[in-house]
Amino acid sequence: MNASTLFGLCAAALVGVGLYGLIVNPQPLRKILAFNLIGCGVFLLFGAIARRGAAVGMGGDPVPQALLITGIVVAFSATALAVALVLRLFDETGSVTLASDAPAKAQADPPDA
Amino acid sequence: MTLALAVDISLTLLVLAVAGWIIAVRDTFAAVIGFVAYGLLLALIWVRLAAPDVALTEAAIGGGLTGALLIGAAGRLRKTEAATRAEYPGVLIRTLAAILAVTVAAALAVGVLALPDPAPTLAPAAVASLATTGVGNPVTAVLLAFRSMDTLLEAIVVLLALLGVWSLAPDRAWGGYPGPRHHADPDGILAYLARFLPPIGIIVGLYIFWIGADLPGGKFQGATILAAMWLLVIEAGLADTPPISRTWLRVLLVIGPLVFIAIGFAGSITAGAVLAYPEGYAKPLIVAIEIALMPTLVLTLALLVAGTPQRMPPQ
Known part of the structure; x- marks a missing residue:
């Protein structure tokens, strides 16, 4: 087994681990972390494919490598926006729950007041 | 083995x-x-x-x-x-999530094992056209010449993310300072590092930025190091984040994408296609775009970490 196949399989497993965490963990920050695990798995899969494109003395195909750099920067900015949303939710409500019954309670309160 | x-x-x-x-x-x-x-x-x-x-x-x-x-x-x-x-969640949801995760991972693994051989590659095409760009690092050539549209849109996406973070500010803090004001022991290790590391970090960051034309490195990596040095000084309480209403800040935030767009559209006149470079001028134009993008990227990356404006601007 060569390095690109090994890391390609590793990437597939990372996507699986991240997907499980994304669904199961109720905390928004942990969901963001899990989503980043999936993202890194996708990047790694792409990188393994780039490595297979090694030719003319280059270690890998430079086109996917350049797109990976773009992808990592965009993933960071999306993460920053998601974290800012969670922190704003915390500032507004004092909790970060995503449970569907919690907002319903909050909506039921104003008519009584 | x-x-x-x-x-x-x-x-x-x-x-x-x-x-x-x-x-x-x-x-x-x-x-x-x-x-x-x-x-x-x-x-x-x-x-x-x-x-x-x-x-x-x-x-x-x-x-x-x-x-x-x-x-x-x-x-x-x-x-x-x-x-x-x-x-x-309960056992049922966790089991279903585990089944889904294993299925997706297995499908991807099958895909990895079934990849075509020999693999398709654009490496020969990139290397063949490398001389026309004047840069020595093929990845930089892809980022700023062959696929410069991606890099332009990326610079704009990063800026849009910052606008999204800023627009989450409460009304009273709009135009104010991002993040909390940090205080650290002025004689502590953090303040010491914040004085000692930035001169080294700035040189390393600028070096990685400059060397990116010919060797591994480039503006994203260099800008990140410079942003990290700035954040270190902010976290140590030696400086504060700038209020987001400052004109110099907003000018520097848009100058990178604006220069990129201007050079890109100038290409439609001088080289016959948007984002194309006239023959012989590719290297200086690429360097001009990178230098213009550098302050934009440093500020955007650091301010994305600093977060939403939270404190009132000075009256």
Whole structure:
């Protein structure tokens, strides 16, 4: 087994681990972390494919490598926006729950007041 | 088994173990620390995959900046952890999630094993046209010549993310300072590092930026190092974030994409296509775009970590 196949399989497993965490963990920050695990798995899969494109003395195909750099920067900015949303939710409500019954309670309160 | 394969297998097992730890550990703060380690391990894998440019980006942004951002958020959200832990789903949901995760991973694994041989590659095409750009690093040539549309849109996406973060500010803090005002012991180790490291970090950052034309490196990696140095000074309480209403700040934030767009459209007149460079002028134009993008990227990346404006602007 060569390095690109090994890391390609590793990437597939990372996507699986991240997907499980994304669904199961109720905390928004942990969901963001899990989503980043999936993202890194996708990047790694792409990188393994780039490595297979090694030719003319280059270690890998430079086109996917350049797109990976773009992808990592965009993933960071999306993460920053998601974290800012969670922190704003915390500032507004004092909790970060995503449970569907919690907002319903909050909506039921104003008519009584 | 060769030594290289042994290293690769150990790296794979280590990364998978850290990923499992990030998902399974109870304490969010511990999970974030695990994520920083995960980013650095992935950077090692990028080196093993012969992608040093990606390795630098992953270590600087994937591990470093994302880690700093998440550590700050985990610290602020610590109080909410006990409450949300009660919402952990039951056995049925967890089993279904595990089945779905294994299915997706298995499908991807089958895809990896069924990849075509010989693999399609654009490396010969990139190398053949490298001389027309005047840069020596094929990845930089792809980023700023062959696929410069991606890089232009990326610079705009990063800016849009910052606008999104800013627009979450409460009305009273609009135009104010992003993030909390940091205070640290003026004689402590953090303040010492914030005085000692930036001169070194700035030189390393500028070097990585400049060398990117010919060797692994580039503006994203260099800008991240410069942003990290600025954030270090801010976290040590030696400086404050600028209020987002400052004109100089807004000018520097848009100058990179504006120069990129201007040179891109000038190409439609001088070279016959948008984002094309006239023959012989590719290298100076690429350098001009990179220099214009540099302050934009440094400020945007640092301010994305600093977060939403929280404090009133000075009256």
